[in-house]
Amino acid sequence: MVRIADGLVLFERRLPQAEQRELWQMCRALADGPVPMYTPTVRGGKKMSVGMLCLGRHWNGLTYAYEECRSDHDGLAAPPLPARFEAIARATAGDAGFEMQPDLCIMNYYTDVARMGVHQDKDERPETIAAGVPIVSISLGDAARFVIGGLSRRDPTNPLILRSGDVLVMGGPSRLRYHGVTRILSGTAPEGTGPGRFNLTFRQY
Numbered sequence: 001m002v003r004i005a006d007g008l009v010l011f012e013r014r015l016p017q018a019e020q021r022e023l024w025q026m027c028r029a030l031a032d033g034p035v036p037m038y039t040p041t042v043r044g045g046k047k048m049s050v051g052m053l054c055l056g057r058h059w060n061g062l063t064y065a066y067e068e069c070r071s072d073h074d075g076l077a078a079p080p081l082p083a084r085f086e087a088i089a090r091a092t093a094g095d096a097g098f099e100m101q102p103d104l105c106i107m108n109y110y111t112d113v114a115r116m117g118v119h120q121d122k123d124e125r126p127e128t129i130a131a132g133v134p135i136v137s138i139s140l141g142d143a144a145r146f147v148i149g150g151l152s153r154r155d156p157t158n159p160l161i162l163r164s165g166d167v168l169v170m171g172g173p174s175r176l177r178y179h180g181v182t183r184i185l186s187g188t189a190p191e192g193t194g195p196g197r198f199n200l201t202f203r204q205y
Helices: 017-031 083-095 126-130
Strands: 002-005 008-011 051-055 058-060 065-067 104-110 116-119 135-141 143-148 158-162 167-170 179-185 197-203
Touching: 017 051, 017 083, 017 104, 017 135, 017 197, 051 058, 083 135, 083 167, 083 197, 143 197
Parallel strands: none
Antiparallel strands: 002 008, 008 167, 051 104, 058 065, 104 197, 116 179, 135 167, 135 197, 143 158, 143 179
16 A cells, blocks of 8 residues: 555555456446447547446536436436445545445546546535545556646646556545546556456545
8 A cells, every 4th residue: 555645545456366357357248238338528529538337327528417327428327336346445445544435436448549638536526525535446457657636737747657456546635636547558458357448436426
């Protein structure tokens, strides 16, 4: 466990390789399931470079709000959050010193050319954000160059390599830090995962 800053904790290799493979297979089955992963369009009409599937509650890329069904895409209801996913997020948050009842997960899939611009995760309930309830982020597959800054977009960012099996917790005073993904390190996925990267970010609405 590495405490990078107050409320920002990295658990390196938190998940053993066998569990990484099992979770990868679960993610792949969900992405290809009856409510499939899709590429969202965000405000302004630009398409994201990642595939996205929301579990438990859907995040609408046009309204930046949560909803039960995918009204920005196909109207299908968000699949439930698997109990196994929820348990990992809750336990990791606890080990970082936070109480959390995760009820949704945004699952993104990155190919080797996908990126995520620097942003804040601030669309959960104001009460949740004010309480500093964390976001828990699981990395599976290829490693990613992740950057994290401060509470202002103008603050400098620092790079961090997130590898398969790593779990990052952002809570308390670090809950609203700006962050993004600038590069996927293709060919780094452990056997039985990849190609590409699944990132699961768990939130409490």
